[in-house]
Amino acid sequence: MSWHCHGTNYAELVSNLQKRGILTSPEAASAMSKVDRKLFVPPTALPYNDSPQVIGFGATISAPHMHSYCLSLLADYLKPGMSVLDVGSGSGYLTAVLGLMVGETGRTVGVEHIPELVDRSIDAIKQTPAGSLMDMGRLEVILADGKLGYKEGAPYNAIHVGAAAAVLPAALVEQLKPGGRMVIPVGTMAQDLVIVDKLLDGTIKKKIEIGVRYVPLI
Ligand code: SAH
Numbered sequence: 440m441s442w443h444c445h446g447t448n449y450a451e452l453v454s455n456l457q458k459r460g461i462l463t464s465p466e467a468a469s470a471m472s473k474v475d476r477k478l479f480v481p482p483t484a485l486p487y488n489d490s491p492q493v494i495g496f497g498a499t500i501s502a503p504h505m506h507s508y509c510l511s512l513l514a515d516y517l518k519p520g521m522s523v524l525d526v527g528s529g530s531g532y533l534t535a536v537l538g539l540m541v542g543e544t545g546r547t548v549g550v551e552h553i554p555e556l557v558d559r560s561i562d563a564i565k566q567t568p569a570g571s572l573m574d575m576g577r578l579e580v581i582l583a584d585g586k587l588g589y590k591e592g593a594p595y596n597a598i599h600v601g602a603a604a605a606v607l608p609a610a611l612v613e614q615l616k617p618g619g620r621m622v623i624p625v626g627t628m629a630q631d632l633v634i635v636d637k638l639l640d641g642t643i644k645k646k647i648e649i650g651v652r653y654v655p656l657i
Contacts, residue, residue, distance in 0.1 A: 443489055444456045444458075444459055444461065444489040444503060444504055445487060445488050445489050446487045447487065448487060449472075449475050449476060449477065449486070449487055450472065451487070452476070452487045452489065452503055453468060453471050453472050453503075455489075456468075456471075456489075456503055456504060456507045459504075461504050461507045461508055461511070462507035462510070462511060463511045463514075464510060464511050464514035466514055466517070466518075466540055467507070467510035467511060467514050467517075467536070467540065470510075470536045470537075470539035470540045471506075471507070471510070471536050473539055473567065473568050473569075474532060474535045474536050474539065474567045474568075474569065475567070476500070476503065476532060478563045478566050478567065479494070479500055479530035479531060479532040479560070479563045480492045480494060480500055480530065481493070481494065481495070489502055489503050489504050490502050491505075494529060494530050494556070494559075495555070495556075496553045496555060496556055497654065498529045498530075498553065498556060498654060499529070499654060500529060500530040500532055501529075501533070501601060501653070505651070506532070506533050506536070508632075508649075509533075509599055509622050509632075510533075510536065510537075510540075512620070512622050512634060512648070513597045513599060513620060513622055514540075515620075516596045516597035516619055516620045517537060517540040517541055517596070517597050518540075518541070518596075519540075519541060519542040519544055519545060520541065520542070520544040520545050521541045521545050521596035521597065522541065522545060522546040522547075522548075522592060522594070522595045522596055522597075522616075523537045523538075523540075523541055523545070523546070523547050523548070523595055523596065523597040523598070523599070524548050524550065524588060524589060524592065524593075524595045524597070524598045524599070524611075524614065525537055525547070525548070525549040525550070525598075525599050525601065526550050526585035526586075526588070526598065526599065526600040526601065526602070526611065526623075526656070527550070527551060527552075527585050527600060527601035527602035527654075527656060528549030528550060528551045528556075528557075528560060528580055528601065529551060529556055529560070529601055530556070530559075530560055530563065531549060531551075531556075531559070531560025531561065531563050531564045531580060532563075533599065533601065534547060534549035534560065534564065534569075534578070534580060535563075535564045535567050535569035535578075536569075537597075537599065538564075538569040538572045538577070538578040539568060539569050539572075542572075542577075543571075543572060543575055543577050544577075545577065546577055546578075546592060547572065547577065547578040547579070548578075548579055548580075548581060548589050548592045548595075549578075549579070549580040549581065550580075550581050550583050550584075550585040550588070550589050551580060551581075551582065551583075551585070552582065552583065552584055552585065552657070554582055557580050557581075557582045560580050561573070561580050564578070564580070585600070585602070585656065586604070586608040586610065586611070586656060587608075587610045588608070588610045588611050588613075588614040589614075590610075590614065593613075593614035593616075594614055594615060594616035594617075594619065595614055595615060595616055595619060596616050596618070596619045596620075597619060597620055597621070598611055598614070598615055598619070598620075598621035598622075598623070599621075599622055599623075600621065600622065600623035600624065600656065601653065602624070602653055602654050602655060602656035602657075603624040603625065603626055603627070603630045603651075603652075603653040603654070603655050603656055604623060604624070604625055604656040605625075605626070605627055605655070605656075606625070607623065607625055607633070607635065607645075608656075611623070612635065612637070612643060615635070615637045616637065617637050617638065617639045617640070617641055618637065618638070618639050619636075619637050620634060620635065620636050620637075621634070621635040621637075622634055622635075622648075623635060624651050624653040627655070629650065630650065630651050630652060630653060631647045631648070631649070631650060631651065632647070632648040632649050632650075632651045633645055633646065633647055633648065634646045634648055
């Protein structure tokens with residue numbers, strides 16, 4: 440997908456994402472506007488371009504339109520006090536935004552398997568208003584294999600997966616709270632963004648949203 444919501448500054452980027460109808464949740468827009476994307480990319484990157492940017496170690500920060508799209512799909516599951524897991528948290532940008540949405544009564548866990556990215560993401564998050572959530576112990580970034588989720592923080596109202604899984608990881612479905620929602624890219628060559636809803640009776644409902652291109656969940 441290319442919606443070309445580039446901005447000359449961060450406020451313009453967020454505003455363009457809203458104007459184009461991609462960032463439909465006011466709560467997500469408010470949280471996003473507090474987390475400057477520039478803090479999460481290398482100095483040579485183009486932070487206000489609506490495109491993925493290389494962050495090193497084979498990872499990219501997703502395009503703002505993808506972050507916005509996923510946040511809009513998850514917004515009802517990111518109310519203050521809810522718990523959220525961000526698998527393949529990479530730059531930490533989305534983890535910070537998710538954290539601000541669920542707030543200090545909620546709980547936010549990012550899981551990333553590259554130690555340098557974990558360290559860098561923690562440093563960047565500290566420079567945003569989400570840093571105080573870290574100080575309070577309400578937001579953490581864990582070094583681990585995201586396919587296994589993070590049992591200690593389960594169950595989660597919302598799970599966002601930022602890398603494409605070959606098949607839907609059973610542990611993540613397991614760690615979703617009844618009534619909760621996961622958004623996950625699934626596939627190898629051709630990938631689909633899949634919405635996985637766990638109904639209150641535990642039934643799993645899957646819906647393919649759109650075709651996407653993410654780096655693989657290893
Ligand atoms: N949402 C992130 C996406 C980063 S790219 C962002 O916008 O910054 C996907 C990330 O998934 C990479 O950082 C990669 O290192 C990580 N990843 C891939 N496989 C993983 C695994 N099994 N466990 C944890 N992280 C993984």
